[in-house]
Amino acid sequence: MLFLGICGTIPLVSGCWDRVEINDLAIVTAAAIEKKEGNQIELSIQVFIPKSLSSGGGQGGPGGGGGVPTTLVRSEKGSNISDALSKLQSKLPRKIFWGQCKVFVFGEKVAKEGIKEHLDFLLRHPQPRERAYVYVSKGKAKPILESLPPLETYSGEVMRELTDLHIGMRVTLQNLDEMLTGKSHAAALPLIDILPPGKGEKKLQGIPYIVGAAVLNKDKMTGTMTEKETRGILWLRDEIESYTVTLKPKGEKGEISLNPVSAQVKLVPQIQNKKWKLLVKVNTEGTVIQNGTNMILSSPKALKDAERSYQKEIEQRIEMAFLHTQNKKADIIGLGKEFYRKYPKQFNKIENHWNGIFEEIEVEIDVVAHIRRQGYIDKPAGLPEKEVKDK
Template identity: 45%
Template sequence: MSSPKRHRGLLFALVPSLLMLTGCWDRIEVNDVALITGAAIDKVGPNTILLSVQIFVPRTSSNNGMGGQGANVGNQASIVTSATGENIPDALSHIQEKLPRKLFWGHAEVFIFSEDIAKDGIRDEIDYLMRAPQPRERAYMYVTKGKARQMLTTQSFLERNSAEIMREISKGKLSLSVTLADLAHMLVKETGAAATPWIEMLPASAPNNYDSIPSPVNGTAIFKDGKMVGVVDEFTTRGILWIRNEIKQAVVTVNPEEKSPNSVSLRLTTSKTKIKPLIHNGIWTLDIQIRTENNALQNSTNLKLSSDPKAVKIIESAMNEDIEDRVRIALNKVQKELQADIFDFGGAFHRAYPKEWEQQKSHWEDIFPTIEVTIQPHATIQRPGLTSIKEVGIEEKPRK
């Protein structure tokens, strides 16, 4: 082939490829995007919801002359806007009509459901959030008492907005932490039970004092067949975390001496929970083994932890009792009263006894409340700490 023909052939081959190099013709500039940092869903009618979204404001924290609802206050850097609709995409389209920028879900950190929505069922809402391409599967889920929108409008003095506060609470692993992907996975399980953090804002002790920040109450919302059937408190939530092997950080305070205000505080360093199912003669039982390692933080008792092994055993025994009490309370509330398998006991039996599970899974709702559970906590103190003042017998000198 001659050189000109070869060049023409090469040119014809390159022309189609140029069509693929037209640049970002469908790009959206960041200045044209409204970043959603959190969303709340409330019920306002039989077939109507109120969707509220918290939108990041890319400007300084000053008011800039803005007034009324949605203006930046203090160090706030967000606005909250709402619209009603039959479902989330319908309400979202009405919010979009009011904004000059295109809404973007990719930075949403939390989704909050009101108590009314949770009791009616959240399967449809979770279905949308999982189907839509933008919402993050790692966003944290919450259920709140009262209006969910109020959680987004709560002022923050430590973080940029309330969504970041709830994100940090979940990341801290001090209470139940559930992402969108976690919740969706729980809702499609054969047991049909799920749990999410329950958050409730207590009023500040001094409303006009900026040093007084509203404190969250962290409990657990229990779901069965996609609908919320009850709420447990913070104390019971600790027992749920022990069973689910999700407790990562904790400070446990025990009173080893009866009728004495003196106590020992321990910091949890590691924790491991193993659930061992057993089916024998048609009876379904479970053995929950909890092993923890702890460090002593404060000792206000007369026990000499640094020099007396018996004293260490006394504290370890007291912690074992505390763990067993919390786990037993959680079982009585969730297994016996609410009868929702948020512990995934069904999954444990399925893995250990697949044939028996296939035969009995349709009767799981009847079997689950009757399962006999034994609890075997084993707490150890790895570091009792340095010798305390009481242990060496140092007495406080009287003041002159």
């Protein structure tokens, strides 16, 4: 019976007959998708070079010391990503593996024409991570993958590090799908450009950096936002984390810079007399990191003036960002979901023309801003005693 039991279980043991060794994989670290002539797309992949580690190329980065590059970039055209991918595979001796791809960049042209079809492949294929970050390039996307940043081993790592530092928007494949399939059918993606190389650096040693955000209505890019406008959107989405606010108190020549340590944002949808309104409640606290005025912030009156300027600065940022999204007719804030939660019946009646309603929404901003820490130095540093104002 024992012998028969062993014989019966042997066929059920899978073993490792279908294993794929890591030496047989072409590990993709980043990918770019661009629009080409003839209604074709170009897929570019950034592939890790394993032997660069043993050659010392990974220690100083691909641009430093003339070491071995840590990645290579290969491109192919096709009618869609699947077609281009099959052509790429025929030119690589290893099996293309998407499991470590943490960055996807859409070229500006393909983003304007629509990314729905390409997003379908990335979400349907079993290997790409849903937590991979998504970007839109300012211009062509391939040069971003080809750049050789001095500080990191490859450009895909630079973009991932910037996003993890919460510089600009942070959007994954899953986030993008949820935004486009949600009530608003709109999204915003970080906008990437290349910082030109410095003096004495090589041509390809430019560094990718975030210059704002690309606004998508449904799946098509309809415009862009500056870094300041993007910060306002982050306030509205309650995603603001690493940032500095610089304000100028009324009647003062210099400026005060704050590094807020906490911010709570609440969106309150309202329908009054058939008018759709939004109340934005913000509660934030800041810490003084530089005082360029002649004010003593330990003085209650001076502190109150600074807090009033702080409050006004936040209100202006949020209002500017909200008006910008209304002009673009793209609800990238996700207000459709908020109104649906509170007024499901009313929202269902206007869902098909929500963009028109969103364009007419009145916004009221209520900011409570406090400066909790003025720093260890009461008086402005380097300022003579007679020029200090004690309001």
